[in-house]
Amino acid sequence: MKPLILLFKALLLWPIRLIARLLAVLEWIGRAVLGAVALGVGVAVVVALLFAWHAAPPAAPVLPSRFVLALTLDAPLTETPSLETPLPLWDDPQPIHFGTLLTTLDNAAEDPRVAAVALDLSRFPGASYAQLAELRDALGRLRQAGKPVFAFADRYDQKSYFLASVADTVTLDPEGFVLLPGLALEPTYFKAALDRVGITVYAFRAGRYKSFVEPFTRTSMSESEKARQPTSCSACGARFATRSLRHASAR
Numbered sequence: 001m002k003p004l005i006l007l008f009k010a011l012l013l014w015p016i017r018l019i020a021r022l023l024a025v026l027e028w029i030g031r032a033v034l035g036a037v038a039l040g041v042g043v044a045v046v047v048a049l050l051f052a053w054h055a056a057p058p059a060a061p062v063l064p065s066r067f068v069l070a071l072t073l074d075a076p077l078t079e080t081p082s083l084e085t086p087l088p089l090w091d092d093p094q095p096i097h098f099g100t101l102l103t104t105l106d107n108a109a110e111d112p113r114v115a116a117v118a119l120d121l122s123r124f125p126g127a128s129y130a131q132l133a134e135l136r137d138a139l140g141r142l143r144q145a146g147k148p149v150f151a152f153a154d155r156y157d158q159k160s161y162f163l164a165s166v167a168d169t170v171t172l173d174p175e176g177f178v179l180l181p182g183l184a185l186e187p188t189y190f191k192a193a194l195d196r197v198g199i200t201v202y203a204f205r206a207g208r209y210k211s212f213v214e215p216f217t218r219t220s221m222s223e224s225e226k227a228r229q230p231t232s233c234s235a236c237g238a239r240f241a242t243r244s245l246r247h248a249s250a251r
Contacts, residue, residue, distance in 0.1 A: 068116045069108050074123040077101070077131050098131055105138040109145040117142055119167060121153040121160040132159060136166045143168065155179070185229055189215050 078095040108114045117139070127135075139149050143166070151164035152171035156178045164170045172178065194201060194216065203213035211225040 063113060065113055066115050067113060068118050069114050070118045070120065071105075072120040072123075074120075074125070076125050077127045077135075098134075102134060102138050105135075105142060109142045109147060114147055116148045116150060119149060119151040119164065121151060121156070121164055124153070124160045124163070126157070126159045129159075129162075132163050136163055139163075139166045158183075187215060187221060189219050191215075191217055191219050 073096065076095045077098045079098055081097050081100075105117075108117065119139070143149055148169075149167040150169045150171070151167035153160060153164070153176065154173045155176040156164060156172065158180055161170075161178060161180060191201075201213070201216040203217050205213065208224050209228050211222065211228070214222060214225060
């Protein structure tokens with residue numbers, strides 16, 4: 001009789017214990033899901049607050065009646081407005097919109113509060129010569145409006161010095177240097193190298209000044225290509241030099 005009672009208790013308690021364990025597992029899963037949801041909601045709120053704080057427009061500065069416009073060119077110049085990163089992962093400066101920069105300089109030329117312009121080129125990453133010529137012209141308009149321009153840098157390379165040359169005063173750090181290799185066009189010709197390995201290039205030209213294939217069919221620049229190249233800079237009057245790299249093509 002006793003074994004039957006024990007068997008009956010086991011058969012009766014087993015489903016109850018199984019249900020209790022299932023309820024405990026479901027409770028644990030529910031708590032984990034609720035915790036994950038609460039954590040996700042908290043992270044989303046923090047990220048949203050950071051986005052809103054970073055995207056909030058800064059308060060407009062109160063400008064005095066007379067001030068010097070400090071222009072620090074420490075980022076690349078871009079022709080199209082770039083999207084600002086809401087949460088930057090590093091401290092790299094945002095690209096400078098070239099059109100906005102020119103507009104700022106033209107507005108400064110007409111603003112009576114601007115006494116002068118301080119041009120900081122210490123970390124200037126460079127730009128195309130077309131952009132430099134436009135920017136140099138804008139700085140020249142500032143000088144014509146009676147606003148002196150002061151340029152300074154730790155060192156000058158060719159492009160930064162070209163931009164600084166329009167200023168009234170150019171200042172260099174006592175331990176700095178100026179690197180001016182000059183403006184030159186140095187095309188490379190491959191015909192001699194191709195002849196050494198037995199390669200012949202057959203090119204068809206349509207027009208006198210079509211020089212795209214010349215590096216593969218010649219060892220030096222043609223007279224028509226020389227006539228097509230500029231000989232001086234329209235902005236500063238610097239003379240250009242043209243050299244053919246024959247030694248590079250022969251190696």
